[in-house]
Amino acid sequence: SYVLTQPPSVSVAPGKTARITCGGNNIGSKSVHWYQQKPGQAPVLVIYYDSDRPSGIPERFSGSNSGNTATLTISRVEAGDEADYYCQVWDSSSDPLVFGGGTKLTVL
Amino acid sequence: EVQLVQSGAEVKKPGESLKISCKGSGYSFTSYWIGWVRQMPGKGLEWMGIIYPGDSDTRYSPSFQGQVTISADKSISTAYLQWSSLKASDTAMYYCARLGESYNELDYWGQGTLVTVSS
Numbered sequence: 001s002y003v004l005t006q007p008p009s010v011s012v013a014p015g016k017t018a019r020i021t022c023g024g025n026n027i028g029s030k031s032v033h034w035y036q037q038k039p040g041q042a043p044v045l046v047i048y049y050d051s052d053r054p055s056g057i058p059e060r061f062s063g064s065n066s067g068n069t070a071t072l073t074i075s076r077v078e079a080g081d082e083a084d085y086y087c088q089v090w091d092s093s094s095d096p097l098v099f100g101g102g103t104k105l106t107v108l
Numbered sequence: 109e110v111q112l113v114q115s116g117a118e119v120k121k122p123g124e125s126l127k128i129s130c131k132g133s134g135y136s137f138t139s140y141w142i143g144w145v146r147q148m149p150g151k152g153l154e155w156m157g158i159i160y161p162g163d164s165d166t167r168y169s170p171s172f173q174g175q176v177t178i179s180a181d182k183s184i185s186t187a188y189l190q191w192s193s194l195k196a197s198d199t200a201m202y203y204c205a206r207l208g209e210s211y212n213e214l215d216y217w218g219q220g221t222l223v224t225v226s227s
Contacts, residue, residue, distance in 0.1 A: 033211070033212075042203055043153065043205075044217070048211055048213040049210070096167070
């Protein structure tokens with residue numbers, strides 16, 4: 001089955017830019033979605049179709065996808081952005097809905 | 109407003125059966141796939157399976173095939189996840205979520221149901 005690889009943790013100072021990667025074989029040919037999960041809460045979709053933002057998600061959140069890596073970028077990071085972030089794709093296989101292992105974003 | 113409302117937390121003993129629910133509102137329940145996602149304590153998200161309430165077409169992750177049953181009652185806009193014999197390792201938070209119609213993203217999520225299995 002298809003595998004998505006994320007770094008376990010990323011740290012960033014407030015006001016700086018955080019970049020969270022999601023690696024997969026030829027992931028650039030798939031649509032990548034990103035979720036934010038704060039402690040004790042359900043996940044929330046923050047980016048879909050590589051770079052689109054659902055309504056209500058700040059413009060500070062953006063995404064890109066090319067080759068073997070997709071990236072979630074959070075600009076002007078705030079303390080409230082501290083959360084776990086998961087990437088997800090749909091793969092045409094017997095196990096189609098795939099999540100990455102998640103990345104804990106720490107705001108220093 | 110699209111909403112998915114899940115049933116409340118459950119505490120069960122090993123070997124017991126359980127059925128949890130996810131009620132959709134604010135959209136055409138029969139027109140979107142609903143997925144179930146497991147999150148074990150301190151761990152990541154795992155896809156369990158999906159169901160299309162319009163015709164009850166169901167697909168399971170190989171990891172969960174035979175371990176759980178996913179169903180839906182379109183007359184009351186509710187999807188279900190059930191176990192026939194719980195194990196301690198089923199202790200987890202379970203989320204339902206709606207699949208977007210174009211790109212298979214999980215665009216709306218339920219609040220989660222915590223299942224605790226302990227003797």
